[in-house]
Each structure stands twice: as C-alpha cells, then as structure tokens.
Amino acid sequence: MSEMKNDDFVNYELREFKLFEPLFRWARKKSLWIVAFCTGCGGIEMPPLATARYDFERFGIMPNPAPRMGDLFLITGYVTPKTLKRIIITYEMMQDPKYVLAHGSCPINGGVYWDSYNVVKQLDKYIPVDVAIAGCMPRAEAVMEGIMEIMRKIEDGTADGWKRYKENYEWYKKNQDELFGEGWREKDARRWLAWI
Amino acid sequence: MDMNEKPKVEEKVQEVPEVEAQQLPETKEGKLVAEILRKAPYAEGSVRRARRVEFKVPADRIKEFLELTSEKFEMLMQISVVDWIKEGEFELVYQLWSVSESVHAFVRTRVPRENAKLPTVMDIWPVAETYEREAHEFFGIIFEGNPRLGPFILEPREYEKHPLRKDFNTLAYAKTIYGEDFDRYDESKTNYVI
Ligand code: SF4
Numbered sequence: 001m002s003e004m005k006n007d008d009f010v011n012y013e014l015r016e017f018k019l020f021e022p023l024f025r026w027a028r029k030k031s032l033w034i035v036a037f038c039t040g041c042g043g044i045e046m047p048p049l050a051t052a053r054y055d056f057e058r059f060g061i062m063p064n065p066a067p068r069m070g071d072l073f074l075i076t077g078y079v080t081p082k083t084l085k086r087i088i089i090t091y092e093m094m095q096d097p098k099y100v101l102a103h104g105s106c107p108i109n110g111g112v113y114w115d116s117y118n119v120v121k122q123l124d125k126y127i128p129v130d131v132a133i134a135g136c137m138p139r140a141e142a143v144m145e146g147i148m149e150i151m152r153k154i155e156d157g158t159a160d161g162w163k164r165y166k167e168n169y170e171w172y173k174k175n176q177d178e179l180f181g182e183g184w185r186e187k188d189a190r191r192w193l194a195w196i
Numbered sequence: 197m198d199m200n201e202k203p204k205v206e207e208k209v210q211e212v213p214e215v216e217a218q219q220l221p222e223t224k225e226g227k228l229v230a231e232i233l234r235k236a237p238y239a240e241g242s243v244r245r246a247r248r249v250e251f252k253v254p255a256d257r258i259k260e261f262l263e264l265t266s267e268k269f270e271m272l273m274q275i276s277v278v279d280w281i282k283e284g285e286f287e288l289v290y291q292l293w294s295v296s297e298s299v300h301a302f303v304r305t306r307v308p309r310e311n312a313k314l315p316t317v318m319d320i321w322p323v324a325e326t327y328e329r330e331a332h333e334f335f336g337i338i339f340e341g342n343p344r345l346g347p348f349i350l351e352p353r354e355y356e357k358h359p360l361r362k363d364f365n366t367l368a369y370a371k372t373i374y375g376e377d378f379d380r381y382d383e384s385k386t387n388y389v390i
Contacts, residue, residue, distance in 0.1 A: 081351055110374075115367045117359050118350070121374040179373070 021157075028071065028097065029154040031060045032147070035070035037090060040077020041137055042103035048140045061147065067093040072150070075129075077137070078106035078113055079120045081179060088176060089189050091127050091165075098162045099154065101146055102132040111136055125175045128161030225249050225299055228268060236261050250302045258305045259315045262290060269294045269301055272321035275328065277335045281362040284309045286337060290317075307337070316341035334360035 038046060049056050050063060064070045067090045079087065091098070102123055105111035113119035123129055130153060133146040153159035165172060177184070220226040221243055229241040229249050239261055240252040253261045269292035278287040290303040307314060316339040317324045328339040329348045336358040339345060347355040353373075357364055 115370050117354060117364075117366050117369045117373070121370070125375075 025155050025157065029151045032072040032099075032151075033062050033064040033070045034072045034074055035067050035090065035094065036063045036065060037074065037087065038076045039079055039083050039087070040104070040106060042076035042106075045103070045137060045140050045143055046074075046076065049143055054140050054144060056144070056147065059147070059151075067091075068095060070094055071098050072147075073098060073100045074103065075100065075107050075123060076103040078104075078111065079123055080118045081120060084120055084123075084126060085180060085184065085188055086192075088127060089185075089193065096162045097154075097159075099130045099150055099159050100127060100161055101150055102129045103138055103143060103146075105134055105136050108132050108134065120179070126172060126179070128164045128172075130159045130161045224297060228294075228297060228299060232265060232268065236264055244302075247298060248300050248302075251304065253303060253305050255305045255307045255314065258288075258290075258303075259317060259320075262303065262317050263320055265292060265301065265303065266320050268297065269299075271295055272317070272324055272327070273300075275324065275331055277331050277337065277360075279309075279335065279360070279362045280306075281309070286312050286335060288314065288331070288337070312337040314339055318342055334358060336361070 036046075046063075048054055061072070071094065073091060073094060075087065091100070102108065106113060106119065107123035107129065110116070110119055110121040114121070120126070124132075131146050131150045133142050135142055138146070150159055180188075220230050220241075223243070223246070225243045225247065229243060229251075232251070233239060233241045236253075236257075238254060238257055242250050244250050251261070251265075271293040273291040273293050274289075276289045276291065278289065280287055285306045286309055287304055287306050290305075292301040292303060293299075294301070305314075312335070314337065316328060318328070318341065325342060325344060328342045329344055329346075331337050332339060332342075332345045333348045333350055333355055350359070357369070359366070359369075
C-alpha cells in the first residue's frame with residue numbers, strides 16, 4: 001500500500017464508491033459553493049445573479065470565501081500573470097471534485113486584450129476549464145445558462161477538469177513555468193502562503 | 197483658383213491662436229490664472245472653459261511653480277504622462293483640483309525622453325508618491341527624491357521595458373510571452389481571434 005500513487009488513489013476511490021456515484025453526483029450538482037475570486041469586469045454580473053432578480057441560491061449555489069470549502073471556481077474575466085499565480089494556488093487549494101467556469105471571451109482567447117502585454121491569452125493552458133461562456137460581457141442569463149451547463153456536466157460525469165489536472169499535471173506545470181519562470185511557487189507563492 | 201485660395205486659409209489659421217492665447221476672461225478662472233501668472237511670469241496660462249484652466253511650465257521650474265500653485269490648488273489628483281515620440285519628449289500633466297475655488301488645473305511640462313528626470317513633489321502632496329511610482333514604472337521617468345521608485349504593479353520583466361512607451365512593441369512582446377497560438381493577422385491559424 002505504501003507504493004500507492006496519486007492516480008491509484010483516485011482510481012481506488014472511484015472504484016469503491018461506484019455504486020453511490022449517481023447519488024453523489026446529484027448531490028454535488030445541487031450544492032455548488034462558489035469560490036468568490038472576481039478577476040475582471042465580469043465580476044459585476046455576480047450581484048444581479050445573487051440578488052432578488054436571478055437569485056442563484058435557489059439552486060443551492062452559495063458564494064463562499066474559503067477555497068477549502070468551495071467546489072465551483074468562477075474566473076470572471078481577464079486574467080493577468082499576477083492574478084494567474086493566485087488563481088493557480090487557489091485552485092490547487094480547493095478540494096476535489098472542483099469545477100471551473102470561465103466568464104467572457106477574455107479567458108478564452110484574450111478578448112479585447114488580444115495583444116495586450118499583461119493579459120493571459122488562453123486560461124485553458126494553465127488550469128483546466130470545464131465550461132466557458134462566450135460574450136463580452138456575458139449577461140446574468142448567460143452565466144445562469146453556464147451554471148446549468150456545468151450542472152448537466154456534473155450529473156453525466158463530463159465535468160472532469162480536476163481529473164485532467166491530475167493526469168496532465170506535467171503539461172500544465174510546463175505551461176505555468178514557461179510563463180512565470182521556474183521556481184515561481186517558491187519565490188512568490190511562499191510569500192503569501194507560508195506553508196507551501 | 198484652388199492654388200490662390202489655399203494661402204488665404206493658412207493665414208487665417210495662423211492668426212486665430214495668437215489672439216485667443218493672450219486674453220484672460222473676467223471670470224473667477226481668469227482672475228485665478230492672472231494671479232498665479234503674476235507670481236510666476238515664466239509660465240503660460242490660459243482658461244479652457246468654465247472650471248478648467250491650463251498652465252505650461254518649463255521643466256526646470258516645475259517644482260517651484262507647483263509649490264506656488266499649491267496654495268490655491270490643494271489637491272493633486274493625478275500625474276499623467278503623454279509620450280510624444282516624434283518630438284522625443286515626455287509631457288507630464290499634473291492635474292490639480294482647487295477645493296476652495298472648484299477649479300481643475302492642468303499643469304503641463306515637457307522633458308526629453310532620454311533619461312527623463314524631474315524633482316519629486318512628494319513634499320508638497322504626499323500622495324504624489326504613488327503617482328510618481330506609476331509614471332516611473334510605465335514610462336521610466338526618474339523622480340529624484342522619491343524613495344520608493346522601482347517595480348510596483350508590473351512583473352519585473354515588463355518593468356524593464358516600460359510598456360506604455362510608444363516604442364514598446366506590444367504585439368511582439370505578447371507573442372513571445374504567451375505563445376503564437378493567437379495571431380490576429382494570420383487567418384490560417386486554427387485559433388483565429390476576432
Ligand atoms: S470578456 Fe469583456 S467583460 Fe469580460 S473581462 Fe473581458 S473585457 Fe471584461
């Protein structure tokens with residue numbers, strides 16, 4: 001047992017709970033807790049989404065300040081290298097299973113900042129994105145639709161970004177290191193989080 | 197016919213600004229400008245419109261001038277920089293707000309682009325520290341006497357290049373840093389943008 005690797009553990013866990021998996025998925029879908037990390041202009045769509053008009057709490061969705069207790073990670077807009085460092089650390093702090101929803105065209109391809117020196121062009125290269133909503137900016141209805149989509153994907157098991165991140169960690173790490181330079185975790189992240 | 201008409205038009209254009217520049221209106225803005233110009237004859241001043249005045253000051257006397265104006269204009273709102281690359285100059289615009297008179301002033305000054313240096317105005321308005329750090333980071337202007345100049349918002353590799361200078365090639369920089377997957381001009385790419 002001592003030689004069990006990370007992948008084995010995931011497989012083991014999945015095998016063990018296979019019988020209850022549909023139940024678990026249904027439960028996960030019905031209780032998404034959002035990690036509030038509003039990066040760009042898209043963040044302004046969160047207040048209408050949370051307040052009386054769209055009221056996402058009726059779907060069991062709740063904004064939540066702690067990454068350790070969240071499972072839906074919203075990237076609401078453009079991502080700069082500086083923010084991306086924090087995003088990666090926050091994403092890695094979250095528990096499995098975790099899902100990423102990217103708002104707007106900026107995380108997809110840079111959007112209006114397509115040739116800007118400080119906007120990351122493709123978020124998908126650095127962390128796995130499960131659902132991306134196009135539009136600049138996506139209205140609250142579109143975000144709602146994106147959340148519905150992620151619920152559907154959770155139910156049929158295709159929202160598997162957290163698994164992809166583990167399986168292809170080398171590739172993601174290579175991209176991250178290319179952008180930030182080798183050893184950025186030690187240099188930068190340790191300043192904010194002493195235990196890394 | 198056309199050839200004859202053209203010079204007439206040019207003459208008119210030349211005349212107009214000279215007349216405008218010398219008049220200061222009989223309003224509170226006009227009086228304010230006249231009062232400051234009396235104390236600082238080296239500066240040029242004009243009234244743009246209601247509640248908006250403008251001064252042009254040579255760079256070597258900017259500190260002296262700002263110290264003088266700070267009696268009337270208590271607040272420094274921003275220091276913005278314009279890069280006039282063809283003339284080889286940076287134009288700094290100190291935006292001042294007069295709380296007592298409700299007037300907004302632009303104080304413009306120009307410094308050469310190479311090794312641009314100016315005295316800090318932190319001792320007049322302490323808030324200038326932040327604005328000067330920003331101008332230093334994005335344009336590479338050195339404010340003598342500001343103790344905290346250095347990398348501020350940007351990543352160190354961007355700080356070296358001063359990305360808001362006009363000769364900074366943003367597109368080439370973005371391609372080297374973020375990869376060439378997204379090239380707006382190359383339609384044969386699979387990930388063609390916009
Ligand atoms: S897609 Fe538009 S609204 Fe969204 S972050 Fe980019 S610029 Fe802002």
